[in-house]
Amino acid sequence: MDTYSQYPVNRYPVVWSPQPPPPPRRRRWRRRAAGGATALALVLGGGVAGAATVHELTAAKPASSPVAATTASSTSSVADVVARAQPAVVDITVKGSSGEDEGSGVVIRSDGMILTNNHVLAAAGQDPAVTVTFSDGTRRSATVVGTAPGSDLAVVRVSGASRLTVATFGDSSALRTGDTVVALGSPLGLTGTVTEGIVSALHRQLTVDQTRYTNMIQTDAPLNEGNSGGALISANGQLVGINTAIATSGSGSTGSIGVGFAIPSNTAKSVAEALMAGH
Secondary structure, three states, X not given: OOOOOOOOOEOOXXXXXXXXXXXXXXXXXXXXXXXXXXXXXXXXXXXXXXXXXXXXXXXXXXXXXXXXXXXXXXXXXXXXXXXXXXHXXXXXXXXXOOEEEEEEEEEEEOOOEEEEOHHHHHOOOOOOEEEEEOOOOOEEEEEEEXXXXXXXXXXXXXOOOOOOOOOOEOOHHHOOOOOEEEEEEOHHHOOOEEEEEEEEEEEEEEEEOOEEEEEEEEEOOOOOOOOOOOEXXXXXXXXXXXXXXXXXXXXXXXXXXXXXXXXXXXXHHHHHHHHHOOO
């Protein structure tokens, strides 16, 4: 069997047509509305009060503020880890026929290859204009290298880049429940945001808009819209996950309730290598 056959790989543009899984018990796991000015406030399938809804973490209307927020602990060890990892995390904005959206990304190759979620790009429709903002405030346009909708991953490339700081992939299979993790990204347009938590559980399965995700990392590190595609790093600064979705209460809120999900780095690395083959 081909090494990457378990991760469907498509070249951009793609059509996402998954097979619906059996309905989960007592909770609905569905994607929020994507694209458009009202997407930030919309969460589909609310259900009864107290139910949970899982949705992706892109923000429909990017904020212009460059202010960085942090809730990570002030210990020097966490601060040192963040200082090393943060230059490899970027903000991604997309504009297209379906509107404007924002997410995060991780530099994985020094010549400008950046890993993000497929839904960050798909929210703006086909052939989106992609802009990447680096941690130092530099903005560059990017092109789509390839997408893997079945694993909700994509790679974009900034042309003419060299010697960029890259993330170091860690072994996500070595994670244990209770391990400290730090999330980096651009929630609600606040670039450079850092939040700290633990691995709450491993091997979670959930369904978002009829697409089933398996082997997800659950974390209580606060995640919000705009964190999609950003880094989940370990206490030693290695990339162990790509932040992808959160659960919210059924009351209409889209903020963090301490239940977030990330794609394991081992999966992300394999898919990214397949997408970048030949580039």
